[in-house]
Amino acid sequence: MLNKTIFVVEDESDIQELIRYNLMKDRYLVECFENAESMIQRLNTKVPDAILLDIMLPGIDGLEACRRLRAGGPGEQVPVIMLTAKGEEADVVTGLELGADDYMVKPFSPRVLLARLKAVVRRRRVEETIAQKPLETQGITMHPGRHEVTIDGQQVVLTASEFAALYMLAGKAGWVFTRYQIVEEVHGPNYPVTDRSVDVMIAGLRKKMGSKGDLIETVRGIGYKFKGESDE
Numbered sequence: 001m002l003n004k005t006i007f008v009v010e011d012e013s014d015i016q017e018l019i020r021y022n023l024m025k026d027r028y029l030v031e032c033f034e035n036a037e038s039m040i041q042r043l044n045t046k047v048p049d050a051i052l053l054d055i056m057l058p059g060i061d062g063l064e065a066c067r068r069l070r071a072g073g074p075g076e077q078v079p080v081i082m083l084t085a086k087g088e089e090a091d092v093v094t095g096l097e098l099g100a101d102d103y104m105v106k107p108f109s110p111r112v113l114l115a116r117l118k119a120v121v122r123r124r125r126v127e128e129t130i131a132q133k134p135l136e137t138q139g140i141t142m143h144p145g146r147h148e149v150t151i152d153g154q155q156v157v158l159t160a161s162e163f164a165a166l167y168m169l170a171g172k173a174g175w176v177f178t179r180y181q182i183v184e185e186v187h188g189p190n191y192p193v194t195d196r197s198v199d200v201m202i203a204g205l206r207k208k209m210g211s212k213g214d215l216i217e218t219v220r221g222i223g224y225k226f227k228g229e230s231d232e
Contacts, residue, residue, distance in 0.1 A: 022110040036065035070099035079120035173228035
C-alpha cells in the first residue's frame with residue numbers, strides 16, 4: 001500500500017490520531033483535516049486514493065461534503081467511506097444514496113476500517129485495469145477505461161460501486177445475479193455488507209438511469225438482472 005494517499009476528515013482529535021496512526025502503520029500516506037472545507041480545497045492540488053469522511057463536522061457536514069464531491073470536480077470519483085457516530089439506518093442510507101462507497105459506525109475496530117479501506121482502494125485499482133472494451137446496449141454506453149457512462153447520449157455520473165454493478169449486470173443481460181455476487185464484484189470476496197446496502201445502491205443506480213432504470217429488474221428472493229433486448 002506504499003504511496004496510497006488517504007484523506008481523513010475528522011474533527012475529534014483522539015479519533016483522528018487513532019486513524020492516522022493505524023493508517024501510517026499500514027504504510028499509507030495520510031493527510032488529516034478538521035473540516036470538510038479545507039479537504040475540498042486541498043483536492044485542487046492533490047487527489048487522494050480514498051477519503052474517510054466523518055458525518056458530524058463543523059461547518060458543512062459530511063453528507064453535504066459527499067454531495068459536493070459527487071457533483072463534479074477532482075474528487076468526483078474518489079472512493080468515500082463515511083464515519084458516523086449515528087447507527088440509525090436513515091443516516092447510513094442517506095450517505096450511500098449521496099454516493100458514499102461504504103460507511104463505518106463509531107466506535108469501530110481499526111482492523112475492520114483498514115480492511116474496508118483496502119477493499120475500496122483495491123476495487124478502484126481493478127476498475128483501472130479492467131478490460132477497456134466499451135459496453136453498448138439499449139442506449140447505454142459504458143467506457144471502463146474512462147469511467148464514463150452515457151444514456152441516450154447524455155452523460156451520467158456514477159459512483160465506483162454503481163459503475164461496477166451496472167457493468168456487471170448489463171454485460172450479461174438476462175443473467176440473474178445474487179446480492180452476494182454483486183457485493184463480490186463491487187467490493188471483492190468476503191466483504192461485510194448487508195442486503196439492504198445492496199438494495200440502496202441499486203435503487204440509487206436506477207434513479208440516476210432515469211427511464212432506463214427499469215432495465216434493472218428485481219428477481220424476488222434472489223437478486224437482480226438486466227433486461228435483455230429480447231425481453232423488451
